[in-house]
Amino acid sequence: MTTNRGRKDVIRDRMAGTGESYNVAARNLKAMKDMGATREAVLTQRWRPADSLDVPCPCGGTCEPGERCARCHAPHRHVARYPGSTTEVETWVDRYECLGCPASYTLTVVLPGRPWGVAETVVQGGAAEPVVRARVFPGVAHPLLRQEEPYGD
Ligand SMILES: [Zn+2]
Ligand SMILES: [Zn+2]
Numbered sequence: 082m083t084t085n086r087g088r089k090d091v092i093r094d095r096m097a098g099t100g101e102s103y104n105v106a107a108r109n110l111k112a113m114k115d116m117g118a119t120r121e122a123v124l125t126q127r128w129r130p131a132d133s134l135d136v137p138c139p140c141g142g143t144c145e146p147g148e149r150c151a152r153c154h155a156p157h158r159h160v161a162r163y164p165g166s167t168t169e170v171e172t173w174v175d176r177y178e179c180l181g182c183p184a185s186y187t188l189t190v191v192l193p194g195r196p197w198g199v200a201e202t203v204v205q206g207g208a209a210e211p212v213v214r215a216r217v218f219p220g221v222a223h224p225l226l227r228q229e230e231p232y233g234d
Contacts, residue, residue: 119218125195126221130160143192147177155181164223165189168213170196197221
């Protein structure tokens with residue numbers, strides 16, 4: 082299976098570089114992927130909407146206050162956040178739902194220092210133009226991109 086061979090190659094590369102055993106190298110690679118920026122990104126996305134507008138929004142105060150509904154005049158509440166671009170890794174979309182009726186809307190926000198993934202410039206083919214491709218951090222749900230597979234599993 083090609084996917085298995087790809088994963089083993091990555092682990093063998095690390096073994097060659099660090100002198101670690103296969104199992105240790107595999108475990109360390111996984112740990113590296115799970116740390117740091119990944120944790121931040123998951124925290125940026127995973128929170129439960131506030132029960133009341135009297136408390137600060139659990140998203141971390143990085144959203145705009147919800148607008149008042151044009152239909153029923155109740156306020157909107159911030160209910161969800163997800164990546165809002167396939168290449169701009171600091172662009173997110175905030176979703177708001179009205180507290181009084183089924184109305185909802187979304188707002189695009191840029192959160193500097195809170196990326197949902199890593200943008201890489203890759204050259205595809207020989208003479209092709211470099212393109213920006215984003216990798217989504219593990220644990221982040223992207224509506225348009227697939228999450229990076231753990232080394233092809
Ligand atoms: Zn919020
Ligand atoms: Zn409403």
